[in-house]
Amino acid sequence: MVNFRRIVLDNGMIVLMHADDSTPLAAVNLLFRAGSKYDPIAKSGLAHLFEHLMFSGTPLVPEFDTPIQEAGGENNAYTNSDYANYYSYGPAKNLDTLLWLEADRMHNLNVSQSALELQQQVVIEELHETCLNVPYGDIWHHVLPLIYKDHPYQWPVIGRDEKEIGDISLQDISAFHQQYYQAGNAILAIAGNIDLDKTADTIHQYFGSLPGTKKDVQTYLFDLKGYQPQRLGLTSGVPVEAFYMIFPMPERNSQAFYALDLFSDLLVDGRSSILYQNLIKETQLLSTVDAYITGTLDSGLFIIEGRLTHGVRIEQVEHQIWQILDQQIGHAVNPSTMEKLKNNVESAIVFSEAGTLNKAMNLAFFELIGDAALINDEARLYHEIGEYTMREVASQYLRPELASIFHYVK
Structure with a gap:
């Protein structure tokens, strides 16, 4: 049984906390309804590219990984069709640092044109290494557009092709950040050796003032009568x-x-x-x-x-x-x-x-x-x-x- 406390901040952020005094660790998981199905038309791969850019740093923290490692922690992230997920963990005594870092980059992310171009090249290389240049690696590039003709699952998370990834602009990144990486579109979960009341106070302190609006999530259901197999x-x-x-x-x-x-x-x-x-x-x-x-x-x-x-x-x-x-x-x-x-x-x-x-x-x-x-x-x-x-x-x-x-x- 995983007992937890659920609170909702005034800005719409949902917070879930689980206390476990059997471990010396604490983990922070920040999920955004910002998967590849939210990519703009003809800009497929933006959600995945944005995940890369979330490690670009802020004015206060130019290198995101450094303070986490100094606090004895680790972090990573992934993006799928439905959401983007960021997680970090380390000694429970350093939970404050983990939470502050997430709040800082959530609101103060600093992406330059050079950082964007660098990560575009990284993602394009990833596209070739994992999809285009390996046997069977391009299967989803063929399957998805034929199955999901009227739904944004029709492109792979990494993006359709080099052109669409390369056409993503700094303006696209900024708009995606403002629309999807805001408090009302986020779910924050913390687990580990924590005091629930103190952790809730810390979360209010770091995340409570961040802007947030409720983001409606569109769903799509197959109409089997109209579905045409390929x-x-x-x-x-x-x-x-x-x-x-x-x-x-x-x-x-x-x-x-x-x-x-x-x-x-x-x-x-x-x-x-x-x-x-x-x-x-x-x-x-x-x-x-x-x-x-x-x-x-x-x-x-x-x-x-x-x-x-x-x-x-x-x-x-x-x-x-x-x-x-x-x-x-x-x-x-x-x-x-x-x-x-x-x-x-x-x-x-x-x-x-x-x-x-x-x-x-x-x-x-x-x-x-x-x-x-x-x-x-x-x-x-x-x-x-x-x-x-x-x-x-x-x-x-x-x-x-x-x-x-x-x-x-x-």
Whole structure:
């Protein structure tokens, strides 16, 4: 059980605090509703680029990392489709420093033209190293615009291409900062060896005077009646042929999310899993196989992917997968198998809450999706999914008429 206190500052910032006197550490997690789906049109990659620029320094702190390291702490950040997340941790006695640094850069970030151009080059190099110059690395550049035609999930977090990243101006950065990196659009979570009342006073002192307005979050739901599946062959010099079978699925807050997450585990949970045993060990159609969900806040994706054994045709693989799905959806799952799936999920949830930093990060995330109390309730939501419900939900979303197929041809 992760007990926490929730307060809302007058400027709209949501604050979550968890006290734990068993650790000498304190962690600070600052989340902004500022993921890549908020990138301006034709300026894709701005949210991710802005994350890089948040380390540019301020007039008072030219080098953000230096005072954190001097305080015995560490920090990092990441951006995804829905939000940007910044975290730091260190000795609890230095929590004041961690909070002051976040408040300072949140309000006084100093980005020069040279800093912008430098980070644009860094991101463009990252685009090549992780997407364009590695086998299969450009898959999301092909998948997303075809699946999400009317939603800003249609571009990857890193950006569509060099041009759009390079076209981002200092004015774009300033506007994004003012619109999304303000208190009313932020969730601050602190966990560790803290005094709740004193920490609340410190937060009011550093963050209470920052400007803030409530930022409405737009959501998008798939209309399955209007959805058109896609089929695309890709040629990009890959070492072996690969495929991605992709289905649209409901948003993160949907009950169907939990059912489909369990179903993906049923398909690929270990070497005894159904897909491994059938497609790799028995038929030897594939050399690797995986199934997973994206878990985005708006409508997500259920994905089955694999790499073909030499000489195997994609039609053979598709036929075998449909047979497997029909078998799993059409027949009851053994109770011991369901129990194992749920136990594995619960173990993963418990492990994710083991560390001080993880607690802060999870509190902020669950607040983002609607209720921080889900940090203590999500295991129950998985356990409440019966095997019939799991199969019924899978039958609704994992249908041939909803499957988009992306095939890398050697």
